Amino acid sequence: MHGRALALATGLKVARPDLTVIATGGDGDGFSIGGNHFLHTCRRNPDMTYIVMDNQVYGMTKGQASPTTGPNWEKGKLTPRWHRVSTRSSPLVIALASGANFIARTSSSDSNGTARVIMEAIRHPGFSMVQILSPCVTFRPEQREWKNILIPAPMEATSDPAQAARRLLTDEGLYTGILYVGDRPAYQPKLESSIDNIAELDEEFRAMSGSIKGPTRTIASAEELLAYSLALETEAVERFNDLADQMEMHHNYEVADLFRKLAKIEGLHIENVNRASAGKQLPSLLAWEFEWDGGESPEGGAMEDAHYLMQPWHAIELAMHG
Numbered sequence: 001m002h003g004r005a006l007a008l009a010t011g012l013k014v015a016r017p018d019l020t021v022i023a024t025g026g027d028g029d030g031f032s033i034g035g036n037h038f039l040h041t042c043r044r045n046p047d048m049t050y051i052v053m054d055n056q057v058y059g060m061t062k063g064q065a066s067p068t069t070g071p072n073w074e075k076g077k078l079t080p081r082w083h084r085v086s087t088r089s090s091p092l093v094i095a096l097a098s099g100a101n102f103i104a105r106t107s108s109s110d111s112n113g114t115a116r117v118i119m120e121a122i123r124h125p126g127f128s129m130v131q132i133l134s135p136c137v138t139f140r141p142e143q144r145e146w147k148n149i150l151i152p153a154p155m156e157a158t159s160d161p162a163q164a165a166r167r168l169l170t171d172e173g174l175y176t177g178i179l180y181v182g183d184r185p186a187y188q189p190k191l192e193s194s195i196d197n198i199a200e201l202d203e204e205f206r207a208m209s210g211s212i213k214g215p216t217r218t219i220a221s222a223e224e225l226l227a228y229s230l231a232l233e234t235e236a237v238e239r240f241n242d243l244a245d246q247m248e249m250h251h252n253y254e255v256a257d258l259f260r261k262l263a264k265i266e267g268l269h270i271e272n273v274n275r276a277s278a279g280k281q282l283p284s285l286l287a288w289e290f291e292w293d294g295g296e297s298p299e300g301g302a303m304e305d306a307h308y309l310m311q312p313w314h315a316i317e318l319a320m321h322g
């Protein structure tokens with residue numbers, strides 16, 4: 001939906017920091033319909049890239065003036081005469097003023113240069129803004145001239161916002177290249193903090209308790225119950241260690257450590273069961289006797305829910321399901 005790409009992209013990046021997030025759009029879409037989100041995404045500085053294909057017109061809806069349409073444009077057949085304003089807004093100045101840390105302008109007539117700038121933008125930590133001047137040959141045929149009048153930025157990217165502001169305010173929107181690069185830290189809330197609210201999660205899983213599985217046999221004695229518990233916890237330790245091994249193999253050490261910790265906790269449960277079994281003779285439970293509705297014990301952990309890019313949050317969710 002027009003104007004909402006940045007809000008969606010920010011949510012995606014916050015929830016899945018492992019992803020490379022790129023949002024794209026048009027000038028009417030990004031600077032008018034989504035102007036509000038544009039300001040605040042520059043301010044928040046999430047680590048993602050925003051590419052706006054700017055043709056200075058609402059093209060798809062057949063030629064209304066957009067925020068970047070220049071003054072005195074005569075051909076806007078759907079734009080009432082009184083609507084013509086004497087200045088255009090400068091999205092890159094707005095980006096700078098709002099805190100964007102990587103600001104570039106390129107032209108669709110220079111595809112190699114544009115590709116290079118997009119690559120730099122993606123590599124930049126934090127929000128990167130790439131405006132691509134993209135002629136609309138249908139409603140703004142005069143833009144064919146752009147390729148003759150664009151000026152490659154005559155100097156290196158600056159990290160001085162005052163110099164960048166002067167440059168952006170005086171270049172008539174015609175300098176191309178990487179124009180400003182700052183080093184404000186990217187916005188990335190710690191996902192672990194959401195694990196603090198275990199009570200809420202617990203409630204959620206209690207609500208699911210109707211679907212909790214049980215052993216397929218009737219358990220007849222305390223000894224048999226303890227034998228079942230022992231098998232259950234032993235399997236859980238093995239499963240979490242397997243998951244930790246897998247994560248290590250994929251260099252996801254944060255989640256590997258978490259699975260290792262969960263294995264340790266399950267180990268404490270084994271100690272509990274052993275304490276409760278002191279002085280009792282537990283029946284030996286053969287592997288094929290350890291049976292559950294649906295095949296797997298509830299603490300087996302859903303191996304198929306694991307993913308090598310999973311976040312600690314996903315790992316906790318997987319464990320809570322068990």
Ligand SMILES: Cc1ncc(C[n+]2csc(CCOP(=O)(O)OP(=O)(O)O)c2C)c(N)n1
Pocket residue numbers: 001002003025026027028029030033055057058059060061066
């Ligand atoms: C929220 C929302 N409002 C209005 C529209 C209708 N709409 C579809 S295309 C368009 C023009 C967008 O212009 P721009 O972003 O400059 O892209 P261009 O067509 O010029 O490439 C509009 C207003 C929409 N899709 N979504």
Ligand SMILES: [Mg+2]
Pocket residue numbers: 026027028053054055056057058059066
């Ligand atoms: Mg447009």
